[in-house]
Amino acid sequence: MPLYIASLNSGSNGNCYYIGNDQEAVLVDAGISCREIEKRMKRLELEMEKVKAVFISHEHGDHITGVVALSRKYQLPVYITSATLTSSRLPLESSLAHSFLHEQPVSIGQLLVTPFRKAHDAADPHSFVVSSDGIHIGVLTDIGVCCAEVKKYFSKCQAVFLESNYCETMLENGRYPYHLKKRIRGGNGHLSNTEALDLFVRYRSRHLTHLILSHLSNNNNDADLVNRLFLEKAGDTNIVVASRYQESTIYKIDAVTSSAISLPAYTVEQFVPMQLSLF
Template identity: 65%
Template sequence: MSSFYLTSLNSGSNGNCYYIGNDDEAVLIDAGLSCRETEKRMHRLGLTLKKVKAIFISHEHGDHIRGLEVLSRKHQLPVYISSGTLRHSGLQLDPALVRPLSTEGPVSIGSLLISAFRKYHDAADPHSFTVADGHTCIGIFTDIGKVCENLSSHFRKCHAAFLEANYDEVLLEKGRYPYHLKKRIRGGQGHLSNKEALELFISCRPAHMSHLFLSHLSADNNDPDLVRDLFTGQATSTHIIIASRYKETPVYTVAGSNVRYSNAPQSLGQLRLF
């Protein structure tokens, strides 16, 4: 059974980029870091862009596409992006590298199967993703205004997931944001609160979910220790990781129900049981 290697290169309103791959190929979900910073963080982790075969874009907000033009052009990476997202993004991509994004069925990237589904967010045509190989499923679920059946059903399949836990309700209410921005964040088209994310985790977590990456935490309206403690109390066998807005996470290795951890995923002999 093949293994998945996954990391958050960055997660937050200052940039989002997630790497999911196996021994032969990988994809990036979003490209919100500069090309140079993406390359630098991957190098530190022992990952190579030579294995990345495509970039999938969730929506057109700058923290998800900031580095896309340069990254795609420099490394000749196909970009899977919906027509609505492309139209509203202002991106100048090489037409030869643009691929349509559809919810009709998974896209095959080597042995990886990438599925897109619609989500609630204040963007033109926003999508979330799963990356699977027939044995293992990884979810990337951020920038979500509210939980829907699409999200719940995909979450139930995942062995690991990046799940948004953007804000604490009390910190948001008492914080410095103006009322219109608070309303946007919690209004059903913005972001998931810690409480909403936890409810999804408790109600829909499959028994085989080994790792949960709490993602897209607000710098102003959340606290990593607060949200980690909140989820750890309900985690049982699921390992809780905070996807930082300041640096990359280590690379985690997931193979069905067998999970391992490493900073050097290419050297399988160095992997150890978590």
């Protein structure tokens, strides 16, 4: 059974990723409003009824903005570590808050979600791999460094949402103060284009069909630049740059082949969040 994936939004103004099969799905992070998640899924003809859980990577606002409203409206379980829940102060219904542990898979129907720790400046940050029938989808964003776990799980995947947050030159020459530049490029900040490209070139599986480059900085990166960098090394891998203003198409991923699903054209209204992350 194939998996279907889409970025509903990706960037410091909000992150939300959809992974599912024909029966059930999960969201990784809910950093845009419940209303925006509903609108974007509707445009993609994705059914909210199939979403069975939300997994939260860490407590920063661009990953949790919509989770409380979404969970309450649809009575969705939210998988979040105790430390992240405490740090976020999210008023989740106690019956809907579920914890998880590093490298202990969580079953959601026929989906298996494996969390693993990552380096980021948060209380207890995790990345995820969602698996089913031998297909593995990685959601690897907000990564300060390509640690051993990142390399291990990246190399297993047929498709990955991979952070390519900043261009080193743009960050160095940009308007950010020194302490913020240091924070971003430090070991607990974000992954640069160069670091992401190195991970892709050195550790990708020969079965990697789709690389969705995610969480690009609005001030310190350029989508065309990122696309060019990765296309030069793409080989048979499809390169997609996720938008910070609209949803992607849906990609069908299976163990042998994958394809993009063609959908009717539509006009997208830009979503402007009330709060922005410094990244």
